[in-house]
Amino acid sequence: GIQVEQSPPDLILQEGANSTLRCNFSDSVNNLQWFHQNPWGQLINLFYIPSGTKQNGRLSATTVATERYSLLYISSSQTTDSGVYFCAVEPLKAAGNKLTFGGGTRVLVKP
């Protein structure tokens, strides 16, 4: 099946710093989502971005589908940005909804 690799696995930031999280995937996809998992376990939708670039406040994401990677940018980080960020994809050949998740990037923003 499709492989999804996220890097780095852990990231420690000082409040106000910028960062880039990366997601590589091994096959063509027709769905790519970025999530932030809150301390209670819920996955919060950040971006639905199978291709192109999107921005939402201090967060932005870019997916280059032809090169099989996506980037999540966090600018001017805040302590509330702490948590685990997941990238999830659905292969082009898949029927139905079946997301494959990466291992996540654990982010800690220090005040």
Add this chain to the structure above:
Amino acid sequence: KAGVTQTPRYLIKTRGQQVTLSCSPISGHRSVSWYQQTPGQGLQFLFEYFSETQRNKGNFPGRFSGRQFSNSRSEMNVSTLELGDSALYLCASSFLAGAPEEQYFGPGTRLTVT
């Protein structure tokens, strides 16, 4: 519009017992998928239901089963619980199956097997 809801939120069971978890999708959504999250294996797909039919299944033993009702609510059942079934179980809903679209997750049910 209300989000995806899951009940119960927390559950403690004993090895050998069975458990049923419930998921109500966002109003109008017809596809419900289930995922298991453990520290060792991460987030893994269990199965997906659309129009009361299982459309996709992940690589889990037959002890894991599910169903979907005509109102799109879904339940998953785990029989003969094992310690390794302790996990956060998440469900997700989307409007249509068959077309790539955004999935929305519920808060999860945290199952502890003792």
